[in-house]
Amino acid sequence: MATTKRASTAGYRCTECGWTAPKWVGRCGECQQWGTVVELAEQTGIARPQVQAVAPSSDRSARPITQVDTTQVPRRTTGVGEFDRVLGGGLVPGAVILLSGEPGVGKSTMLLDVAAAAARAGRRVLYASGEESAAQVRLRAERTGALEDELYLASETDLGTILGHIDAVQPGLVIVDSVQTVSSALSDGAAGHPSQVREVAATLVRVAKERDLPIIIVGHVTKDGQVAGPRLLEHLVDVVCQFEGDPQTALRFLRSLKNRFGATDEVGCFEMTGDGIAEVPDPSQRFLSRGKPQPGTCVGIALEGRRALAVEVQALTIATSVPNPRRVVQGVDGARVAMVLALLESRAGLRLSGQDVYVSTVGGVRFTEPAADLAIAVAVYHAVKNRAIPRTVAAIGELSLASEVRAVTQAARRRSEAARLGYAHVVDERFQDLSGVLNILNTRALPRAGEDVPEF
Known part of the structure; x- marks a missing residue:
């Protein structure tokens, strides 16, 4: 046979x-x-059943793109302005948002404030915590003033039980903290395994779309700063946000890495306080020092997404007799500082080989883009010369190895922020090279906006 x-x-x-x-x-x-x-699965050679075609309903039938309704989907504000800014104006019904960040950066605290603000506005919120007990969340809510009757807490790690809570509570917003602690009985492996994360995320996305229910998911990060779990997790959700900040400072930034409903270059600014997280609607004021102008300081304009921030760069130089002088930087790029110091020594005649150089920013903000080059050069130069520049001067520009001052991205937006803060004199690419910048600052003959730059 x-x-x-x-x-x-x-x-x-x-x-x-x-x-x-x-x-x-x-x-x-x-x-x-x-x-x-x-x-x-082993291929047995037996023919598999074919997928049968199903006639779509009349409201879901294919139609020409010109006939698709372009009515804007109504957004719901979260009650936290900086969070709404990053989301593009608020929560979209049925949207799934993934929020990631380092441990202890304040993700849970911020989301508890978002939940309390939504509950205060009359929407029922379900906060499912897989990392803390309901009593622990309640204690944090008391400390941050987030106690609301419409805010429901559940300490669960089983996906089926969380779905049961959604059916019972009928919330208008769901927060799951975190997706790596939730497991599904339909998938093998422990919680946090890639297959479990994939199954949990896919189920939550399906529930959100079926019920027009916005869901916010907290995600862990790896030691490299990437979202832990399969990459499919970021593809499934509608919005991916990253909450970041230096644990040694109170400042926090919320960035949008993916947003199907808005721009991805918006940045929200927050501050960690004893009572929780507070919004910082005008962060430029936090990064500027007060008092009389001091030698070795210069203001630059950084760009965080669409938001321009005035950042003060400070420099300190001290004579030393050691063969290898110290170069200590904080908040700026060390490689770019080394390049700027080489330019000052070769092009401006500044003797820095016998000087310890310290360069830092005010307020703990990071200013690592090339637009910081000119502000660093001006600060170091005047630290060595022990001279202060007026408070009305801001420097914006990238330096090339030929000491040329180059234009930077979004220069018009940076100048607009400088003018709003009262900086009448902006030193930028109009001065052509580093020597021209230093000469004009020495003579104090600074042109105002729109005036011609004198030649040297």
């Missing part, structure tokens, strides 16, 4: 990139992700 030979294609495949292997490995050989290689 003739037998049918069945081709066996059993093996293992990466769920992220599709790379295949004859045996199981812990790390994908193509995309280098851990825990994404899973076993394929």
Whole structure:
């Protein structure tokens, strides 16, 4: 009797990139992700059932793009202005938002404030915490003033139980903290495994779309700062936000890395206080020192997304006899500071080989873009000369190795922010090179906006 030979294609495949292997490995050989290689079902040769075509309903039938309704989806404000700015104006019904950040940066505290603001506005909110008990969340809510009757707490790590809470509470906003602590009975592995994260995220996205229910998911990050779990997690959600900040400072920034409903270059600014997280609607005022002008200071205009920020750069130089002088930087790029010091020594005749140089920013903000070059050069030069520049001067420009002052991105927006803060004199690419900038600052013959720059 003739037998049918069945081709066996059993093996293992990466769920992220599709790379295949004859045996199981812990790390994908193509995309280098851990825990994404899973076993394929053995092909038995039996014909699989074909997917049957289903006639779509009249309201979901395909139509010409010119006939698609362009009515804007109504947005709901969260009650936190800086969070609304990053989201593009507020929460969209059915949107799924992924918020990631370093441990202890304040993700849970900020979301508790968002939940309390929404509950205060009359919307019922369900806060499902898989990392803390309901009593722990209540204690933090008392400290931050987030106690509201319409804010419901649930300490759960089972996805089915969380869905049951959604059915019972019927909320207008759901917060899940965090997706790596929730597990589903429909998937193998412990909570946090890539397959579990994928199943939990896909289920929450489906529930959000079916019920027009906005859901905010908290995600852990790896030591490299990336969202932990499969990359598919970021593809499934509508908005990906990153909450970041230096633990040694109170300042926090909320950035949008992906947004299907708005721009991705918006940045929200917050401050950690003893009572929780507070919004900072005008952060430029925090990064400027007060009092009389001091030698070694210069104001530059940084760009955080669409927001221009005035940042004061400070420099201090001290004579030293050691063969290798110290170069200490904080808040600026060390490589660019080294380049600026080389330019000052070779092009401006400044002797820095026998000086310890310290460069820092005020307020803990990071100013690492090339637009900081000119402000760093002006601050270091006047620190060595022990002279102060007027408070009405701001420097914006990138320096080339030929000491040329180059234009920077969004220069008009930076100048507008400088004018709003009262800086009547903006030193920029109009001065052509570093020597021209230093000469004009020495003579104090600073032109105002719109005036011609004198030649040297």
